[in-house]
Amino acid sequence: MRGESVFSLRRLGAIIAKEFVQMRRDRITFAMMVGIPLIQLCLFGYAINQDPRHLPTALVNADQGPLTRSIAASLQRSGYFDIVDGDLPERDAREALALGEAQFVITVPVDFERDIRRGRVPVLLVEADATDPGATSNAIAALPRIIDLALEREMARRSVESSAGPPRIDVRLHALYNPEAKTSFNIVPGLMGVILTMTMVMITALAMTRERERGTLEMLLSMPPRPLEVLAGKIIPYIFVAYVQIALILMAAKFLFAVPVIGSLPLLLFCAFFFVLANLGMGVTFSTLAKNQLQAVQMAFFFFLPSLLLSGFMFPFRGMPEWAQSIGNALPLTHFLRIVRGVMLKGNGMPEVIPDLWPICVFLVGSMSIAVIRYRQTLD
């Protein structure tokens, strides 16, 4: 017999090998792991259009005249736009969009007001983060009318007579990241997070509870493997499964839905690792709380539903009331969605990803700690 090692790779190997055999035997679960991604991809082919308001908007303002202020006020009054930054340096505008801090950047050109007085048609550039077309489409549709009204009112108030008919502005829209406003561009990357959440939490919650329900936990505890070895042995096979799912979804994204992958694929896979672990930790935590497999499934759903509804997958995140947004912000899926969409559609790199990666890591540490603490060496 070996010495008293605190962590033994051989014992870990024993559990991993056992898990893979069981996984192979359990055809239905195995089919679920491959089937769920495919079915969901087909089901969620179409998006849900909502009418989110108060979208954060930044102004790159080269003309501080009264007309510009009036237009800004009208935008704010419309309810669609929240002016978060009234005077953003131009070079920061792109970054704000990439980080998701602003949904719109409106650039007012130099001599905007003077040009209008002279009967010229100045260009008002509106850049939109169109990753989620559902989040921006209504606001974009309302935009020309809002600006025209503001202009009309301002001109009437100052009773400026124009020689060349009514004043006009050329509102030029740049829908960034998803220029054709394809909802599948938004949905398909999002599905990666949703599918991983669903399968990882559910399957690990079941895998551990099954050991208890079938009485095999008692034997497992009576043998040398330590809790950490058992936990790691349970989790590692599912990390492998997760990457199979990710590969499936990425291939579907590319070949079925023609979603571009602008950013770095390795970065995406790197971030996915933490997200997968966070969900596995959650699953194990549930399994230590659940008394039987039915309870485990119920708990998994209890976690899955808010993840689905409040993460910004189903409904645009900005369309939700604040309390719902704060719940959403506590869920790893919310942050992972931003990462996936950011990397795939915006080409975000490490610096832009960090703000959403650390909340996932916090969640990961939390869920794993609870899992390890709750998984006891004894049956008490």
Added chain:
Amino acid sequence: MLSDGIAISVKGLGKRFDEKWVVDGVDLEVPAGSVFGFLGPNGSGKTTCIRMICGLLEPSSGSGRCLEFDILKQRERIKREVGYMTQRFALYEDLTVRENLLFVARAYEVDTPRLVADEVMEKFGLADRRNQLAGALSGGWKQRLSLAAAMLHEPRLLLLDEPTAGVDPKARRDFWSEIHELSRAGLTVLVTTHYMDEAERCSDLAYIANGKILTRGKPGFLTRESGLSTFRVHGEKLFELANRLRQFDGVEQVAAFGTELHVSGPDAALLTRALEANCGPGARYEPQETLLEDVFIHLMERARR
């Protein structure tokens, strides 16, 4: 090796779940090399006791050692030296016989898991069923597989929790032959059971009820020590006779065995008087040896009072 020839020694062992003491102040000494029968009704605390001894449950009170290891502090060592067969089949039903044994071999870090698994299958007659799913085995074969798994790492102490529940008589007998063979080879065996014929096969016995040990000793000693006298009654209208006898002083147990009644009580004189008064011309009675079963029912009745 054990210096004092005692394999398990616990003192004041207790376990409380919520406010209820399931095991309450158990003192137990299991001699090395014995086949120690641990008897008691359902829910008497047998399983909880075993789980505390092998480190699966933390005792609420008491102390002790299992082999040369402290049951409170050296659980990891105990796990390596003890083979534990749970009451319920606890191997993986969705793994084959071979895969299960291979898993156990690797979990114990034996040097050549495949070889050891093959050897154990050969030894326990499982080789023909190596590729069958454990879930598809009959009760008797599941029990053999469990025993093989518990013996695979060559433990010095074997803990068997109701190993023969749900197993047919032939398989039960084979199982007990196996146990005695292992015991002859120097293994200490602690086994719990309900079956009195199995109790008679043990070298030492302890009887537990409501979490307390009521008595212990060699089988023959227990029947003598109980002081019970037993009579066998046969004849007609035994059912009515049994009901009448139960009313009498000195009659503690009246049990039907086929076409006979077994009547026993602690006071032989009182018992004879009761039989004389009730057995008419249609019924005869004669003394017979007191069975362990009579002793244990007697103990249970006394514990209840």
